[in-house]
Amino acid sequence: MWAILIVLGIVAIPLTIELTRKGVTEADRAKAPGQFALLSQGTTHFEWLGPERGPVAVCIHGLTTPSFVWYGTAKGLALLGFRVLIYDLYGRGYSDRVQASQTADFFDQQLTDLLAHEQVTEPVTVLGYSMGGAIATHFTARRPQAVTQLILLAPAGMFKLASGKLALSRDLPVIGDWLFLATYPWILRRGISAEAGAPSSVDGIHDLQHAETARRGFFPAVLSSLRGLLRDTCEEQHKAIAAAGVPVLAVWGAQDDVIPLPCQDTLASWNPSARQAVIADAGHGLPYSHTEAVLEAIRASRS
Numbered sequence: 311m312w313a314i315l316i317v318l319g320i321v322a323i324p325l326t327i328e329l330t331r332k333g334v335t336e337a338d339r340a341k342a343p344g345q346f347a348l349l350s351q352g353t354t355h356f357e358w359l360g361p362e363r364g365p366v367a368v369c370i371h372g373l374t375t376p377s378f379v380w381y382g383t384a385k386g387l388a389l390l391g392f393r394v395l396i397y398d399l400y401g402r403g404y405s406d407r408v409q410a411s412q413t414a415d416f417f418d419q420q421l422t423d424l425l426a427h428e429q430v431t432e433p434v435t436v437l438g439y440s441m442g443g444a445i446a447t448h449f450t451a452r453r454p455q456a457v458t459q460l461i462l463l464a465p466a467g468m469f470k471l472a473s474g475k476l477a478l479s480r481d482l483p484v485i486g487d488w489l490f491l492a493t494y495p496w497i498l499r500r501g502i503s504a505e506a507g508a509p510s511s512v513d514g515i516h517d518l519q520h521a522e523t524a525r526r527g528f529f530p531a532v533l534s535s536l537r538g539l540l541r542d543t544c545e546e547q548h549k550a551i552a553a554a555g556v557p558v559l560a561v562w563g564a565q566d567d568v569i570p571l572p573c574q575d576t577l578a579s580w581n582p583s584a585r586q587a588v589i590a591d592a593g594h595g596l597p598y599s600h601t602e603a604v605l606e607a608i609r610a611s612r613s
Contacts, residue, residue: 324491331526334404342404349423351416352406356397356424360388365458366430367392368421372440373466373532373540374498376403378518379439382511383597386605390612392435397424399445401531402522412531413538414448421449439463439597440569441535444544451547454554461608462560463596467544468573471536480536490533499523511601545580552581559585559611561604563592585611 344357369380377396384394398405438446443465479490587607
């Protein structure tokens, strides 16, 4: 009996830790920059940066780092004349922890709701980083006439996750949830710590990233995205974008071990007309680690 109780206690540790994490409070939101919108699926945190008038650029962040990842790049886009919209995906940052499957439809609804709330009716430039690249790709494929240019930074959706702990967590109900909560927080925090001290255009980004991992609902949201949007590739969507003639720029990090450089060739096979740029010394953190190189690639694509 004691052995069973001990085992059950050990099994309960990851679930207990998640339940005891602090959720996003109204006090947190009161101190947050930007604004909040009550949309059809929940409350979304967003910010406008740059001039009050100008072409709109929408920046979509990735799987684990909220909208603050864009601060450096957004300032550069503002200097190019863009009115820049950044926002927190559900389950991240100051947005609601929505209890729903985080599929392509789910994220598309959030973005379309937010654009409608902000009365954005003109075509926009859409930028997507990592998982945000997959969201941006789905959004563009569904309404190519609403997108003037699609800009992808190390975009997800280029390959299927076939093996490893993340694939097991994705594919196994209940057991997968436990495995993910027991292992992934440590993996993510170790990765964040490994970048401590590296140059960044976002002040205190590593402290901000660590703080995000302490919020209740964050890790379940990550797992839900793995089981939803990130389960499949974006091959069909990229081919549709190519057929529609939407201009595409993809920027890759040559040292990226999350979305590796051979994905450049995959995109070329799906959309031969896409412009591509490679930053030789960059890893996965393109928007904040190599901001000027990213902005230079964007400037070159518009010339």
